[in-house]
Amino acid sequence: MADAKPSPRRGRKPPQGDKRQFLTTMDPDVIRAIKQKALDLDRTASDVMEEAAKQWLERHRAGKK
Known part of the structure; x- marks a missing residue:
């Protein structure tokens, strides 16, 4: 029987480094x-x-200065 491995996450990959997502229209x-x-x-x-x-x-x- 094969080992049960979690399936890879679907969707977008997380941002690299210290970046965060910002959603806009x-x-x-x-x-x-x-x-x-x-x-x-x-x-x-x-x-x-x-x-x-x-x-x-x-x-x-x-x-502003």
Whole structure:
């Protein structure tokens, strides 16, 4: 009789390192464009969105000073 092994987890793999998931809602055309451009640049959509968020935060922090 074969050993009963738990089946691998289905779905998305957990983020690497000290990252956490952040869910948002966006226009489907924007999502599609982000995913396509990220693919063109050999990056993940998550990486592109994190870069955009950091740039947005930096712009808004600069205005507060």
